[in-house]
Amino acid sequence: MDKLKITGKTALHGSINIPGAKNAALPIMVASLLSENGLLLKNLPVLQDISTMKLLLESFRIKIKHINSQTFFNSSNIKNHIANYDLVRKMRASILVLGPLIARFKRAKISLPGGCAIGTRPIDIHLTGLEKLGVTFSTENGFIFGEVKKNLVGAIINLSFPSVGATENIMMAASLAEGKTIITNAAREPEIEDLAKCLNNMGAKIAGAGTAQMRIEGVKSLIKTDHSIISDRIVAGTYVIAAIMLNNKFKISNIDPKLLSTPLKVLQNMGAKLDIGNDYITVLPSNTIKGTTLETKPYPGFPTDLQAQIMALMSIAKGQSQIKEKIFENRFMHVSELNRLGANITIKNDTAYIEGEQKLKGAQVMASDLRASVSLVLAGLCAEGETTINRVYHLDRGYEKIEEILGKCGCKITRIK
Numbered sequence: 001m002d003k004l005k006i007t008g009k010t011a012l013h014g015s016i017n018i019p020g021a022k023n024a025a026l027p028i029m030v031a032s033l034l035s036e037n038g039l040l041l042k043n044l045p046v047l048q049d050i051s052t053m054k055l056l057l058e059s060f061r062i063k064i065k066h067i068n069s070q071t072f073f074n075s076s077n078i079k080n081h082i083a084n085y086d087l088v089r090k091m092r093a094s095i096l097v098l099g100p101l102i103a104r105f106k107r108a109k110i111s112l113p114g115g116c117a118i119g120t121r122p123i124d125i126h127l128t129g130l131e132k133l134g135v136t137f138s139t140e141n142g143f144i145f146g147e148v149k150k151n152l153v154g155a156i157i158n159l160s161f162p163s164v165g166a167t168e169n170i171m172m173a174a175s176l177a178e179g180k181t182i183i184t185n186a187a188r189e190p191e192i193e194d195l196a197k198c199l200n201n202m203g204a205k206i207a208g209a210g211t212a213q214m215r216i217e218g219v220k221s222l223i224k225t226d227h228s229i230i231s232d233r234i235v236a237g238t239y240v241i242a243a244i245m246l247n248n249k250f251k252i253s254n255i256d257p258k259l260l261s262t263p264l265k266v267l268q269n270m271g272a273k274l275d276i277g278n279d280y281i282t283v284l285p286s287n288t289i290k291g292t293t294l295e296t297k298p299y300p301g302f303p304t305d306l307q308a309q310i311m312a313l314m315s316i317a318k319g320q321s322q323i324k325e326k327i328f329e330n331r332f333m334h335v336s337e338l339n340r341l342g343a344n345i346t347i348k349n350d351t352a353y354i355e356g357e358q359k360l361k362g363a364q365v366m367a368s369d370l371r372a373s374v375s376l377v378l379a380g381l382c383a384e385g386e387t388t389i390n391r392v393y394h395l396d397r398g399y400e401k402i403e404e405i406l407g408k409c410g411c412k413i414t415r416i417k
C-alpha cells in the first residue's frame with residue numbers, strides 16, 4: 001500500500017488550478033445511463049473514484065472513449081442491470097445508478113451499500129423517494145432489486161433530510177417519469193445544480209436546482225449533449241486551508257469563490273487574509289489565526305467535507321475551537337491521528353473540542369477516509385520533522401496527484417510505493 005512521506009515546515013508558493021469536482025462528476029457520469037444518445041464530458045478529474053465509476057458503468061456495457069481530454073459515454077447498448085458487490089463496496093456513490101437504471105429499463109439490482117468509515121449511511125431516503133415514483137423494492141442475498149410495472153409516474157416527494165445522493169437519484173429518475181415531480185427539502189449543493197444543468201442540456205425539464213424545491217417535468221427521452229464539470233470547491237477549500245496553515249501567499253485559481261462563501265467567511269473571521277476575485281482566491285500571510293466554533297450543515301452551511309481540514313488549522317490557531325459534526329455520525333476518525341501529530345483534540349458525542357497553539361511534530365499516521373487523509377497531509381506540512389501517512393489510497397479517491405502538485409509548489413512530499 002502506498003505511503004506519503006512529508007517533511008514539514010517547507011514553504012508553499014505559486015498557484016494551483018482547481019480540477020473538476022468529483023462529487024459533480026460522479027452523478028453526471030451516471031446520467032449517461034438515462035440516454036441512448038451519448039454524453040460527452042469535459043473537465044473530469046483524474047481520480048480513483050472516477051475510475052471506479054467508469055468500471056461500474058462499463059459493467060452495464062456502457063462504452064467509454066477518451067478523446068483528448070474529453071470522455072464520451074455511449075449507453076445505446078446496455079445489457080446488464082446488476083451492480084455487483086465489488087464495485088458498490090468500493091464506492092457508495094454507486095447507489096446513484098438505481099434511479100436511472102429503473103427509469104430507462106424498468107428494473108435494477110444493486111448490491112446493498114454497507115456503512116463506511118464515516119457512518120452507517122443508509123439509503124432509506126433514496127428508496128422512499130423512488131417508491132413515490134412507483135418503484136417497488138425487495139431485498140435478497142445482499143442485493144436490492146427495484147422494478148416498476150409500467151412507467152415511473154411523477155409525484156410530490158418531501159425528503160426527510162436534504163440528502164445529496166437521494167436528491168440526485170430522484171431527479172434523474174423523475175426526468176424520465178410521466179408527468180410532474182416536485183422535490184421539497186431538496187439538497188441545494190452546487191453539484192446538484194451542475195447535474196441539473198447537464199440533464200437540462202440533454203432535454204430534461206428541471207427547475208429550481210440549487211433551491212429547496214425542485215420541479216421536474218418528465219420527458220420521454222433525452223438527447224446527446226456535452227457538458228463541462230464544475231470545479232471542485234472542496235479541493236479548493238483544502239488548498240486555501242493549507243496555505244493559511246503554512247502562512248504563505250498562494251493563489252487558488254479556476255474556482256468560483258461564491259461556492260465557498262461560508263467556509264471563506266469562517267476563515268476570514270479566524271483572521272485569514274484572502275484576496276477573493278471572480279474565479280480565484282489568493283491567500284495572503286496573516287498575523288494571527290484564532291480559533292472559532294462551527295457546525296457542519298447542508299449547503300450553504302459549512303461543508304462536512306472541509307471539517308477535518310479546518311480542524312487541522314484549529315489545532316495551530318490561537319485559543320480554543322469547537323466543531324459540531326451534524327451530517328455524519330462518525331466523521332472524527334482523523335482526531336486520534338491528528339493527536340498523534342501533536343494536536344490536542346477531545347470528542348464528546350458529536351462535538352470536537354480543539355485546544356489551539358499546539359506545536360505539531362512529525363509521526364507515523366494512518367489515513368481512514370478521504371477528507372481525514374488530507375487533514376493529515378495539512379498537519380504534516382506544518383509539523384516539525386517527518387510524517388509518514390499510511391493507506392493513502394483514501395486520498396487518491398479525491399485529490400488528483402497531490403504529491404506532484406504540492407511538490408511543484410515547494411513542499412517536500414513523496415510517495416513511497
Ligand code: EPU
Nearest residue numbers: 023093121122123124125126163164165166305327328370
Ligand atoms: N442519509 C440517510 N439516508 C439516506 C441518505 C442519507 O440517513 O437515504 C444520511 C447519511 O447517512 C448522512 C447524511 O444523510 O448522515 C448525509 O448524506 P447525503 O446523502 O447527503 O450524502 P451522500 O450523497 O452520501 C455526498 C458526498 C459526500 C458528502 C455528502 C454531504 C458524493 C459522491 N458524496 O454524499 O462526499 O460528504 O454528500 O455533503 O457526492 C466526500 O467527498 O468526502 C464525501 C463523503
